[in-house]
Amino acid sequence: MSLKVLTSLPALVLAASFCGSVGAQTPAIFKDADIALGEKLIAEHKCAACHATKVGGDGSAIYKPQGRINTAGFLRGMVEQCNSTLNLGLFPEEVNAVAAVINRDHYKFK
Numbered sequence: 001m002s003l004k005v006l007t008s009l010p011a012l013v014l015a016a017s018f019c020g021s022v023g024a025q026t027p028a029i030f031k032d033a034d035i036a037l038g039e040k041l042i043a044e045h046k047c048a049a050c051h052a053t054k055v056g057g058d059g060s061a062i063y064k065p066q067g068r069i070n071t072a073g074f075l076r077g078m079v080e081q082c083n084s085t086l087n088l089g090l091f092p093e094e095v096n097a098v099a100a101v102i103n104r105d106h107y108k109f110k
Contacts, residue, residue: 026100027072027109033100034093041098045088063106072109075099 042048051059069075076099083090090098103109 025110027103029072029076030096030100030103034097035101035104037094038097038099038101041090041094042101045086047082047098050086060106063102069107072099072103072107075103075107075109 048059051062053059055061063069069078076096079099079102080095082088083095
Protein backbone atom coordinates (compact mmCIF):
# COMPACT_ATOMS: atom_id res chain seq x y z
CA MET A 1 0.00 0.00 0.00
CA SER A 2 1.43 3.35 -0.97
CA LEU A 3 1.77 6.37 1.27
CA LYS A 4 -0.36 8.30 -1.22
CA VAL A 5 -3.35 6.02 -0.52
CA LEU A 6 -2.95 6.37 3.24
CA THR A 7 -2.86 10.16 3.14
CA SER A 8 -5.52 10.77 0.54
CA LEU A 9 -8.00 13.50 1.40
CA PRO A 10 -11.09 11.22 1.32
CA ALA A 11 -9.42 8.75 3.68
CA LEU A 12 -8.46 11.52 6.10
CA VAL A 13 -11.96 13.03 6.01
CA LEU A 14 -13.52 9.63 6.65
CA ALA A 15 -11.15 8.91 9.56
CA ALA A 16 -11.72 12.35 11.09
CA SER A 17 -15.50 12.10 10.82
CA PHE A 18 -15.47 8.64 12.41
CA CYS A 19 -13.30 9.78 15.33
CA GLY A 20 -15.41 12.88 15.86
CA SER A 21 -18.67 10.96 15.96
CA VAL A 22 -17.37 8.46 18.49
CA GLY A 23 -16.15 11.16 20.89
CA ALA A 24 -19.28 13.24 20.47
CA GLN A 25 -21.48 10.45 21.78
CA THR A 26 -20.08 10.46 25.30
CA PRO A 27 -20.02 13.51 27.57
CA ALA A 28 -16.57 14.32 28.94
CA ILE A 29 -17.78 13.56 32.48
CA PHE A 30 -18.36 9.92 31.45
CA LYS A 31 -15.26 9.55 29.24
CA ASP A 32 -13.48 7.04 31.50
CA ALA A 33 -16.58 5.45 33.04
CA ASP A 34 -16.59 1.66 33.43
CA ILE A 35 -19.83 0.74 31.64
CA ALA A 36 -19.67 -2.93 32.63
CA LEU A 37 -19.32 -1.94 36.29
CA GLY A 38 -22.26 0.47 35.97
CA GLU A 39 -24.46 -2.25 34.50
CA LYS A 40 -23.44 -4.64 37.29
CA LEU A 41 -24.17 -2.08 40.01
CA ILE A 42 -27.58 -1.19 38.55
CA ALA A 43 -28.54 -4.88 38.61
CA GLU A 44 -26.98 -5.52 42.02
CA HIS A 45 -28.74 -2.61 43.70
CA LYS A 46 -32.05 -3.32 41.91
CA CYS A 47 -32.39 0.25 40.67
CA ALA A 48 -35.19 -0.59 38.22
CA ALA A 49 -37.27 -2.24 40.96
CA CYS A 50 -36.91 0.80 43.21
CA HIS A 51 -37.83 3.15 40.36
CA ALA A 52 -40.85 0.99 39.51
CA THR A 53 -42.18 1.44 43.06
CA LYS A 54 -41.91 5.21 42.61
CA VAL A 55 -43.35 5.65 39.09
CA GLY A 56 -44.92 2.30 38.19
CA GLY A 57 -44.42 0.20 35.10
CA ASP A 58 -40.84 -0.85 34.47
CA GLY A 59 -39.53 2.22 36.30
CA SER A 60 -38.06 3.87 33.21
CA ALA A 61 -40.48 6.83 33.42
CA ILE A 62 -38.34 8.15 36.27
CA TYR A 63 -35.57 9.03 33.84
CA LYS A 64 -37.25 11.83 31.94
CA PRO A 65 -39.47 13.93 34.13
CA GLN A 66 -39.95 17.08 32.09
CA GLY A 67 -37.20 19.63 32.68
CA ARG A 68 -35.75 17.88 35.69
CA ILE A 69 -32.43 16.56 34.39
CA ASN A 70 -30.96 18.47 31.48
CA THR A 71 -27.18 17.94 31.66
CA ALA A 72 -24.81 15.02 32.13
CA GLY A 73 -23.50 16.62 35.32
CA PHE A 74 -26.98 16.91 36.77
CA LEU A 75 -27.64 13.27 35.89
CA ARG A 76 -24.50 12.26 37.77
CA GLY A 77 -25.70 14.36 40.71
CA MET A 78 -29.04 12.56 40.78
CA VAL A 79 -27.27 9.20 40.88
CA GLU A 80 -25.16 10.54 43.76
CA GLN A 81 -28.39 11.59 45.49
CA CYS A 82 -29.71 8.01 45.23
CA ASN A 83 -26.37 6.77 46.54
CA SER A 84 -26.54 9.08 49.56
CA THR A 85 -30.26 8.76 50.28
CA LEU A 86 -30.26 4.97 50.08
CA ASN A 87 -26.85 4.64 51.76
CA LEU A 88 -25.56 2.47 48.91
CA GLY A 89 -21.91 3.16 49.69
CA LEU A 90 -20.86 3.69 46.08
CA PHE A 91 -17.49 5.27 45.40
CA PRO A 92 -17.35 8.29 43.05
CA GLU A 93 -16.13 6.19 40.11
CA GLU A 94 -19.03 3.77 40.70
CA VAL A 95 -21.55 6.62 40.73
CA ASN A 96 -20.02 7.82 37.49
CA ALA A 97 -20.26 4.34 35.97
CA VAL A 98 -23.95 4.04 36.87
CA ALA A 99 -24.69 7.53 35.52
CA ALA A 100 -22.84 6.71 32.28
CA VAL A 101 -25.05 3.65 31.75
CA ILE A 102 -28.21 5.64 32.44
CA ASN A 103 -27.01 8.30 30.02
CA ARG A 104 -26.31 5.69 27.35
CA ASP A 105 -29.68 3.99 27.78
CA HIS A 106 -32.01 6.91 28.50
CA TYR A 107 -30.67 10.47 28.22
CA LYS A 108 -28.05 10.33 25.47
CA PHE A 109 -26.36 13.61 26.47
CA LYS A 110 -23.43 14.43 24.16
